Amino acid sequence: MDSSNSLFQSSFAELSLQRIPRAKQQSNPLRAWDAADELLLKHLAEQQLPSNGQKLLIINDSFGALSCSLADYRADYCISHWSDSLISQLACKENLDGNHLEDRIDWVDSISSPSGLFDLVLIKVPKSLALLEHQLITLQPHVTEKTLVIAGGMVKYLQKSYQQLFEQYLGNTTTSLAVKKARLIFAGTEKTTQVAQSPYPQQNHYQEIDLHISQHANVFSRDKLDIGTRFMLQQYQQLPSANSIVDLGCGNGILGIMAKRLQPEARVYFIDESYMAVASAQDNYFNALNLDSQQEQDRQQFMVSHCLEQTPLTAIDLILCNPPFHQSNTVGDQIAWQMFQQSFKALNKQGRLWVIGNRHLDYHNKLKRLFANCKTVASNKKFVILEAVKR
Ligand SMILES: C[S@@+](CC[C@H](N)C(=O)[O-])C[C@H]1O[C@@H](n2cnc3c(N)ncnc32)[C@H](O)[C@@H]1O
Structure with a gap:
């Protein structure tokens, strides 16, 4: 990639930052940061923050632009990184390493709560309003009246409802002027509101398939x-x-759960890069099948992984995949393509990959290139279901 597209400069550091998956070689490759990261760091530098000895919580840092910029070995503040995305954690770790920065970060996944009280909280506003709500509620016991909570996001995604959540769960809120289409939200921490209980995971019953589903805040198609x-x-x-x-x-x-209902003898593995997705799938699986979740062997079926990279899976007979067609707010098929490539490797001879996608996404050509075959199982106006066999 053109190095000018990976060079990230702020008052804190000059870094080379990469995305996961790596941006493609193209005329306008995607960057590992956005104008909201730049604005947050500019504001901190102007306010001479953070101060030494402070405890910092960084929430939803996409690829480490914030954490790496603040990870200077000379500073003695403690950073906790709280995220639902394994990809974000991996990217941040790789970017620390790539910039010769020591990893002194406390890594907290979204199913856990950060520990202790924080002096400064930086939030990249997530795409999901539900995730933000869950995070703000979980944050309440970790802030005091002295804590500074500063959120950043791109104006086009920051609807009024986002700001209202800050008001509801933290206190009076003000916003900055927009700079390069990004804006900051400054949340007070007066705690005028009572400490709330997160409404997530939420429970639904899908009558048509007679399945009771529990879903954490950031799970796809939650309601x-x-x-x-x-x-x-x-x-x-x-x-x-x-x-x-x-x-x-x-x-x-x-x-996976419905496949297991049809084929009770099969061993079914559940993979996602979202901690909340894997936790939800695990709860739903044991509930739906009336199984004992304490069995260690069964719990090994649930893995947080970027595609199949962090799993030991080989010799698989069937892979079911409804791939993402965007990564956060960025549309693209890079992850789908990586899922197909790694599925090809993980399948048995005669193993099959079933993929569903919108018709226009043209997965057919991709699968044909990889497997040298691809047939349509079914299609309607919007979707196509494809099967590719490893020969
Ligand atoms: C379109 S949703 C499908 C969810 C579910 N299979 C269904 O059909 O309702 C795509 C899922 O892929 C997950 N995902 C996105 N990127 C991923 C990656 N790199 N590795 C593993 N899972 C990923 C998302 O978190 C999301 O749960």
């Missing part, structure tokens, strides 16, 4: 059955029989 997922389930009478099945990008786990 209804996704129409693509539904169309995939409608084709399950054609599902090839398999001893081992992977639900890749499992979300709440519906695809």
